[in-house]
Amino acid sequence: MxxxxxxxxxxxxxxxxxxLGLVARFLDRGWDVTATVRRPSAALSGLATDGRLRIEAGVDIDDDAAVTALRRTLADAPAFDLVFVVAGVATQAGTPAAAMPRAVATAVFQTNALSPIRFAEAFHARVAPDGLVVLMTSKLGSVSLNRGGGWSSYRASKAALNTLARSFAGQHAKAAWGVVLMHPGWVRTDLGGRRATLDVETSARGIVTVLERHLGQRGCVFLDHAGQTVPW
Ligand SMILES: NC(=O)c1ccc[n+]([C@@H]2O[C@H](COP(=O)([O-])OP(=O)(O)OC[C@H]3O[C@@H](n4cnc5c(N)ncnc54)[C@H](OP(=O)(O)O)[C@@H]3O)[C@@H](O)[C@H]2O)c1
Incomplete structure (x- = not known):
C-alpha cells in the first residue's frame, strides 16, 4: 500500500x-487509524508509536452527547475509508431473555443494536466514496442458523442489529459506500471466552483482508472473517 x-x-x-486487535492489524497494513475508547487503554496507547494512530477517549456509544462530541472533534479530519463499530456486550448471556432483569436485556439491545446504528447515522457523512460502514455482528444473530437457542438476548440483539443495518443501507441506497455486517469467528476475548477457536490476531487478519477486498462495493452484506457469506 x-x-x-x-x-x-x-x-x-x-x-x-x-x-484492539483490529487497530494493530490496520496499522500493520499501513492504514491511518482513529480509535475510540470509553476509558484510556494502556494496550491501545502502546500501539501509538509513529503518529498513525489517533486515540479519542470518553466515547461511550450509548451516550448520544459523546458521539456528537466525537463528530465535532473529528469534523476537520479527512474522510474515513472505513467506519467500523466493534463495541458490543454479552451481559448475562447465559440467562434466558425471559428470565433476565428487563434493565439488563434493554441495555444489551441498546449497546449491540441501537447504538451502532445511531453511530452509523451520525458518521456516514464522513465515509469516503467507495468506503464502508462496518458493524460487528455475530453468526449468533443469524435467524436461520438458530437451531439450539442459547445466548438468547445476545442473539436477538445481533439479529436486531442486522435488521437495523439492512434498513440503514436501504435508507441510504444511493450512497457511495456500502455496509458490511461482520462475524469475526469465535474468538478468545473477554466476551468470547477461553474455549473459543480463534485468537484475536487470526480473526483480525482475516477481517482486514476481507474488508480491503470489499472496498468499493455497495449494498449490505453479512460476511465472516474468512469472507464467507453468513445466511440471514
Ligand atoms: N469474541 C467473539 O467470539 C465474538 C464473536 C462474535 C461477535 N463478537 C463481537 O465482536 C465485538 C467485540 O467483541 P470482543 O470479543 O472483542 O469483546 P470484549 O473483549 O469484551 O471487548 C468489548 C469491547 O467493546 C467495548 N464496549 C462495550 N460497550 C461499549 C460502549 N457502550 N461504548 C463503547 N465501547 C463499548 C469495550 O470497552 P470497555 O473496555 O470500555 O468495556 C471493549 O473495547 C462485539 O460486538 C462482539 O459482540 C465477538
Missing amino acids: CALTARRALVVGASRGLG
Whole structure:
C-alpha cells in the first residue's frame, strides 16, 4: 500500500479484544487509524508509536452527547475509508431473555443494536466514496442458523442489529459506500471466552483482508472473517 495514499479507519471500541486487535492489524497494513475508547487503554496507547494512530477517549456509544462530541472533534479530519463499530456486550448471556432483569436485556439491545446504528447515522457523512460502514455482528444473530437457542438476548440483539443495518443501507441506497455486517469467528476475548477457536490476531487478519477486498462495493452484506457469506 502506498504511504502517500494511506487508507483511513475509524475503529469504535478499541480498548481490548477484537477492537484492539483490529487497530494493530490496520496499522500493520499501513492504514491511518482513529480509535475510540470509553476509558484510556494502556494496550491501545502502546500501539501509538509513529503518529498513525489517533486515540479519542470518553466515547461511550450509548451516550448520544459523546458521539456528537466525537463528530465535532473529528469534523476537520479527512474522510474515513472505513467506519467500523466493534463495541458490543454479552451481559448475562447465559440467562434466558425471559428470565433476565428487563434493565439488563434493554441495555444489551441498546449497546449491540441501537447504538451502532445511531453511530452509523451520525458518521456516514464522513465515509469516503467507495468506503464502508462496518458493524460487528455475530453468526449468533443469524435467524436461520438458530437451531439450539442459547445466548438468547445476545442473539436477538445481533439479529436486531442486522435488521437495523439492512434498513440503514436501504435508507441510504444511493450512497457511495456500502455496509458490511461482520462475524469475526469465535474468538478468545473477554466476551468470547477461553474455549473459543480463534485468537484475536487470526480473526483480525482475516477481517482486514476481507474488508480491503470489499472496498468499493455497495449494498449490505453479512460476511465472516474468512469472507464467507453468513445466511440471514
Ligand atoms: N469474541 C467473539 O467470539 C465474538 C464473536 C462474535 C461477535 N463478537 C463481537 O465482536 C465485538 C467485540 O467483541 P470482543 O470479543 O472483542 O469483546 P470484549 O473483549 O469484551 O471487548 C468489548 C469491547 O467493546 C467495548 N464496549 C462495550 N460497550 C461499549 C460502549 N457502550 N461504548 C463503547 N465501547 C463499548 C469495550 O470497552 P470497555 O473496555 O470500555 O468495556 C471493549 O473495547 C462485539 O460486538 C462482539 O459482540 C465477538
